[in-house]
Amino acid sequence: MHPKGKTIWITGASSGIGRALALALAKEGGSLLLSARHSDRLEAVAAECRELGAPALVLPLDLATPGAPAQGARDAEILLGRIDMLVSAAGLGQRGSGLATDRAVAERILAVDFWAATELARAVAPGMLARGDGQIVVVTGVLGKFGAPNRAYYSAAKHALHGWFDSLREETWKQGLTITLLVPGWVKTGISAAALEADGRPHGTTDPGQLGGLAPEECARRALAAIIAGRDEQLIGGYECGGVYLKRFWPGLLKWFIRRRGIG
Template sequence: MNDFHNKVIWITGASSGIGEAMAYELARRGALLILSARRADVLEAVKSRCERPDRHLVLPMDMTDHSRFREQTAAVLSTYGHIDMLVNNAGVSQRALVKDTPVEVDRQIMELDFFGPVALTKVVLPHMLARGSGHLVAVSSVVGLVATPYRSAYASAKHAIIGFHDALRAEVHDAGLRVSVLCPGFVRTNVSLSALTADGTPHGKVDAQQDKAMSAEAFARKAVDGLARGKGRIVIAGKERLAVYLGRLSPALLERLVRKVSVV
């Protein structure tokens, strides 16, 4: 999908951060967007800032409520007739040690970061298979490749979403579909504000690493360029991407370095 002009692209988690920035970038390149997140009023504000706002659809949704996915997908198809790309971006991060975190909080993170995207993908997939075209995209993380302290459930979900999409990519290759996973490093967003602590409440502050990271706009440009080229795994990060390469070359050395890394 080198040309995004008039392509129908559904973005979850579109109300802020990476999802919002990707919405602006894709709209600038001529896409027709479905903007989803929980809050309709915030999505309407994002829509109003997109180029050609009258051509985009606001579709509020809760990614943990799988029972409505078929209805919501039907609403998209009723409006646009087809879906060219699904960008599963909605999710929540974590700031808590394993020893302090009850399994209920682990489940909460897995539900939003893994099972929600998987469930929506399974609803959209038959439509794309029937058309013989489409691009399924998930936003994972560098933490989905290199797990760090304070991110145990988050890293687990992001590792899992990569594994799911790697398998899916192999399955649908001959059907004409593309499957991509975006792996951002630190991006300057409010993701740490809503990250869950051990008791399930928001972290409520911007981490130092987030505050000095690349902008969401810069990430979105690189991400959309990578998707245009049809790349399967797209790592976009600063110096933290070196950890990905180190993990391949010397897992033992990476293991020692991860113990000392500052992640909060």
């Protein structure tokens, strides 16, 4: 779907990939509603969108709060009138082993990385299906294609997004709903610094993978092309995206590589 003249609700819009996507969609003529927790950062991004000539409103919310995605969707429909496109870019990283991670920390990661995107889709899809037109864009990641140490719940959530949204696509393909899964490799954002350690503390440092990753603007440029083309799935990144093909065709080599080199 081309964003021109479309109403677009984007989560994770306060920073990183979500912010860059919001600006890219604004440049192409979309009308934006921006969500995340930090209203000051959202207001700053909204001001940047308006400078590009795009209408932009903010709807702060914490997607990990039970009921918040559904309530957010009701508020978003009131603010936008109708939602032509939903972009779920909000995400929370992990830096703790699967065995050591507290249950409450695991639940928070799954709430933001899996439940929020599916709850938002369940809330906005009926309107899109009734109109016979709409697009749901979800940012997953290469760890939705293979696992890695200290990412068990994050990787599980991202894998689950692929299964859930691939299933939704097969349930709705005759009814005008387009589902696009964006699959970035490493992108230079604050995701690793904000990632939760096993006890729930923020990791606090930017890992080498993110430091050497794509600029968010370049990620958004490639994502925009995939969104406009209505692609089912788009890998976006550098050498790490090769892991997706190794997993499928040469899994032993991927295992060797991760054990020797680590991940990001």
